[in-house]
Amino acid sequence: MQTGIPLFPENASTFATPVDTLYVALVLVSIVFMVLIAGLVIGFAIRYRTRPGSEGAKQIHGATSLELLWTAVPLGIVMVIFVWGTKVWFQISRPPAQAEQYYVTGKQWMWKIQHPTGQREINMLHVPINQPIQLRMISEDVIHSFYIPAFRVKRDVLPGRYSTMWFEATKAGTYHLFCAEYCGTKHSQMIGSVIVMEPADYERWLSGAVAGESPRDQGEKLFAALRCDTCHTGLQGARGPDFKGLWGQKVQLSDGSSVTFDEDYVRESILIPTAKTVVGFQQLMPTYAGQVGEDQILSLIAYLKSLSDPAQGGAKP
Ligand SMILES: [Cu+2]
Numbered sequence: 001m002q003t004g005i006p007l008f009p010e011n012a013s014t015f016a017t018p019v020d021t022l023y024v025a026l027v028l029v030s031i032v033f034m035v036l037i038a039g040l041v042i043g044f045a046i047r048y049r050t051r052p053g054s055e056g057a058k059q060i061h062g063a064t065s066l067e068l069l070w071t072a073v074p075l076g077i078v079m080v081i082f083v084w085g086t087k088v089w090f091q092i093s094r095p096p097a098q099a100e101q102y103y104v105t106g107k108q109w110m111w112k113i114q115h116p117t118g119q120r121e122i123n124m125l126h127v128p129i130n131q132p133i134q135l136r137m138i139s140e141d142v143i144h145s146f147y148i149p150a151f152r153v154k155r156d157v158l159p160g161r162y163s164t165m166w167f168e169a170t171k172a173g174t175y176h177l178f179c180a181e182y183c184g185t186k187h188s189q190m191i192g193s194v195i196v197m198e199p200a201d202y203e204r205w206l207s208g209a210v211a212g213e214s215p216r217d218q219g220e221k222l223f224a225a226l227r228c229d230t231c232h233t234g235l236q237g238a239r240g241p242d243f244k245g246l247w248g249q250k251v252q253l254s255d256g257s258s259v260t261f262d263e264d265y266v267r268e269s270i271l272i273p274t275a276k277t278v279v280g281f282q283q284l285m286p287t288y289a290g291q292v293g294e295d296q297i298l299s300l301i302a303y304l305k306s307l308s309d310p311a312q313g314g315a316k317p
Contacts, residue, residue, distance in 0.1 A: 012171040012196065013151035018088045020152070025084075029077065092153065095166035099132035103215060103298045106137065106144035106157040109186040111177065112295065118212035123192030125177065126209075127169055128202040134166040136263065138294050145181035148194050154180055162263050169196040216312065219303025222296055226288065240285065241278045245315035247308030252279040266301050 011017060048057070102125070103114040114120050127133050137146055139159040146165060147154040150173075155165040179190035197205060212218070223229055231240035241251075250258045251265075254277045259265050268275055270292065273285035292300070306312040 009149035009152075010171070010173070010175065011150070012169055012173065012175055013148075013153070014168045014170055015088075015092055015152040016150070016170075018091065022084055022088055026081065029081075092166075095134045095164070096132045099134035099166050101302075102127075102133055102135050103295075104135045104137040104146060104157065105140060105294045105298070106146070106179070106183075106190075107140040108142065108184050109179070109190040111146070111179075111190070111192055114212075114215060114295070114298070115206065116214065117206060118214040118218070119206055119209040120212055121209070123177070125192070125194045126202060126205050127194065127196055128199045129169050129172055129196050131199070132166055132168045134164055136298070137163050137165065138298070140294050142183045143181050144179045144183050144190065147178040147180035148175060149178070150175040151194070156181060162267070169194075172196050172198060172201075215299045215302035216306045217303075218296075219299035219301070219306075222292070222300055223303055226292070228300075231285065239281070241281060243304050243307045245308050247305050247314075249308075253277060254279045254281075263301050266304055267297050270297055270300065 008020070009016075011020070050056075100116050102116060105112040111123050111125075112120065113122070113125050115126075135146065135155075137155065137157045138161070139157045141159060143159070144157040145154060146157050148167070151167045151169065153165055153167050155163050157163060173196055175194045175196070177192040177194050179187060181187075183190065213221070223232075228240075231238060232243060233240075234242045234244055246261045249261050251261050252258050259276055265276065269285075271287060271289045273287055274283050277283050307314040308316075310316055
């Protein structure tokens with residue numbers, strides 16, 4: 001565990017080096033120009049100060065080559081920063097396909113986390129080293145922000161909308177987890193630890209943790225318990241759409257528009273079923289707002305997603 005406030009956080013993910021290199025480059029460019037400009041201001045003030053017998057300044061109007069120079073050079077510098085920054089940004093924003101999906105629910109004032117295999121923890125996140133991890137995050141109340149300085153990742157966690165973030169830890173150890181968005185009285189206590197472990201240690205930890213059902217299996221049970229399956233039977237003539245093979249597909253709506261069948265659409269349809277009705281179906285579904293929490297919605301999503309994953313017994317999209 002780190003103590004005190006280090007000048008730089010530890011370098012513990014694949015993002016740390018690219019982010020730090022860009023940051024240091026920006027600081028160096030700023031220092032070079034600060035020294036250059038301040039030096040010239042002070043130097044010229046001394047060199048060209050008014051002295052007895054001096055004639056005063058001679059004004060010059062227009063100097064095309066000089067103007068071209070001081071336009072082109074800064075333009076070149078900011079374009080390099082732009083392209084460089086964009087490359088790093090893309091790297092941080094695009095999770096690899098093999099990333100493992102973890103779920104994070106933020107609430108005043110704690111982080112609730114669920115592993116792909118079902119284990120849950122609060123204010124702690126155990127992850128294996130050298131494995132891309134994707135977090136799907138939502139808040140139960142106000143805006144929070146999931147921040148792991150040692151990994152150089154930070155992302156807002158919003159009520160009513162999923163946000164995602166990914167990282168790959170490169171160094172075993174325990175790192176700070178902060179909420180980086182002021183979220184009320186005990187915001188400063190909304191802290192925790194990310195524990196990066198060797199794969200074998202992680203497996204041992206998983207088997208020692210209170211094993212729960214996987215989000216998918218919980219979702220399947222919930223799907224039956226909430227009686228979703230009475231309308232979404234998957235049979236011809238059912239009152240609700242069949243979900244098999246639907247994940248990630250475009251769905252035609254009754255108003256003529258279409259929507260992608262994804263996390264946000266499923267969540268909205270559970271809470272506000274009348275918002276976007278699939279073409280050919282009547283608006284019969286009641287709202288489940290107040291009956292299901294964000295954790296349960298995430299489980300339902302994991303289940304519906306599995307219906308389009310042949311590896312989990314689902315149909316091919
Ligand atoms: Cu918070």
